[in-house]
Amino acid sequence: MQAQDLSSPSNPKVVILLGPPGSGKGTQAVRISKELGIPHISTGDLFRENISQDTELGKRAKTFMNAGKLVPDEVVLDMLFDRVARPDCAHGYLLDGFPRTLPQAEALEKHLAKNVQLIVLDLEVPDEIIVKRAEGRLTCKSCGNVYNKYFSPPLKEGVCDKCGGELIQRPDDKADVVQERLRVYHSQTAPLVEFYAKKGVLQRVDGTKTPEVVFQALMQKLKKG
Numbered sequence: 001m002q003a004q005d006l007s008s009p010s011n012p013k014v015v016i017l018l019g020p021p022g023s024g025k026g027t028q029a030v031r032i033s034k035e036l037g038i039p040h041i042s043t044g045d046l047f048r049e050n051i052s053q054d055t056e057l058g059k060r061a062k063t064f065m066n067a068g069k070l071v072p073d074e075v076v077l078d079m080l081f082d083r084v085a086r087p088d089c090a091h092g093y094l095l096d097g098f099p100r101t102l103p104q105a106e107a108l109e110k111h112l113a114k115n116v117q118l119i120v121l122d123l124e125v126p127d128e129i130i131v132k133r134a135e136g137r138l139t140c141k142s143c144g145n146v147y148n149k150y151f152s153p154p155l156k157e158g159v160c161d162k163c164g165g166e167l168i169q170r171p172d173d174k175a176d177v178v179q180e181r182l183r184v185y186h187s188q189t190a191p192l193v194e195f196y197a198k199k200g201v202l203q204r205v206d207g208t209k210t211p212e213v214v215f216q217a218l219m220q221k222l223k224k225g
Helices: 002-005 027-037 043-052 056-066 073-084 102-109 128-136 176-191 190-199 211-224
Strands: 011-019 040-042 092-098 117-124 137-140 145-146 202-206
Touching: 011 027, 011 190, 027 040, 027 092, 027 211, 040 043, 040 073, 043 056, 056 073, 073 102, 102 190, 117 190, 117 211, 128 137, 128 176, 137 190, 176 190, 190 202, 202 211
Parallel strands: 011 092, 011 117, 040 092, 117 202
Antiparallel strands: 137 145
């Protein structure tokens, strides 16, 4: 019942989740989507769906991807607008990983209907914590269980508590890789924070707390919004 009270077809709620890579957006997006009863839409899922179903948009995207090029905004936007036109988005939807740039945000703004409640949630996590979260992450080769050598270390160094398997660091969790992702985020996506703050639709949330505390804070902001 709570979900229906927050959104309706006459006043749909569009939620945009911002935050640096490693801030916990994906985890929170799944929970918010379930709580509000609205679809969780990520650009990664849109690409996979269109490519696996061999749609016209999927073929266009694949042409660029196969050439090692970025997929143009025009194609990404077409995929997004095609998705949000479906009936399950009538009450609203949650965007995770989009928009990434100011031109994308401006294009989205033009597309949104006048009756939409737009709320932008920004998960604030300092770079040093993001790097520590990623660089400290250890994954079990056997069962996939995840640890963090700083925040939730295994009982025995390098060994999974669950199955005794070897714990490894994924290449994309190395500090230099994470710092490069953060550099791109700050140059391309961080300006969106100011863009939405000026419009009065931005809500900031401390993303350094436990996932449960962060989720409760996000829901409080959504109820106010």
